[in-house]
Amino acid sequence: MVTHLRCDACHTPQIYMGRGTLDLTNCWIPLMDVPLEMGPLCVLEGSNALPGFDRMHETYCQWDFNHGDATSTTPGVNDIRGPGPFTSNPWELLSYDPAARWMSAKFEQGDVLAFTMKTFHGSLVNTTAANRLSVDVRYQPLDAPLDDRYSIQGHATAGAEIAGPRGLFGGAAAAMPSPAVPARGKTPGLKPGRSMYEAKREWGLPLEHVEATEPPLPR
C-alpha cells in the first residue's frame, strides 16, 4: 500500500472506450522493472463496485470523451473540456467510500495489472530522471461489440493492419472511414465545454475536496 500518495490523471477506462462492451479487461504491462519512484500505475481498489461510487458511475463514467455526457443528445453539446481525467487529487476520490484504497506495487518487467472499465486509476509520479516504458492491452469477449474508434468499421481486426491511432485525438488515421461520431479537435486541452468542476457540481458529486478555483483553460 502506498502511504505517500501523489497520483496523476485519475480516470476510468469507460470514458475513453465505452462505446462497445463494458465487459472489457484493461491490462497495464510494464516493459521494464518499475519501482514506486518510477511512477507505476495505481488503482483505486473498490472504485468499480463500492456503493460510494454509484453516483460517479451514473455520471462521470457515462461521459463519452468524444461525444458529451449522459445528458447530451448532440455530439459536442454539454461536453467537458480538458483531456478527461476526473482529478489529479487522489484524496478527493478516496473520500467517496471509506472502504476504497489506492493500491500500487513495485512492478517487475512483464507483470500484468488487470482492471475493469469502471476502476479509477492513475499513475504515481515518476521522481526519477528516467522514462518508464509500459503498454496497455485490452481484452474483451470475441462476440462482444467493439468500440468503433479502435476497430476498422466496427469489425474485428484480428490479423488486420491498422494504419495508426484513430478516434481519440484525430491524427494519422483520419482518412479512414469515420466512426459515427468523429473526434473533435486535435488538442484535448482546447475542447470547448464546461470545466470538470462545473460538471461535478451539476452531477451532484461532493465538492469538499475539490479546489474551488481551477486554473482557466483556453477555449
Ligand SMILES: O=C(O)CCC(=O)C(=O)O
Ligand atoms: O501508463 C500510464 O501511466 C497510464 C495508463 C493508463 O492510464 C491507462 O491505461 O488507462
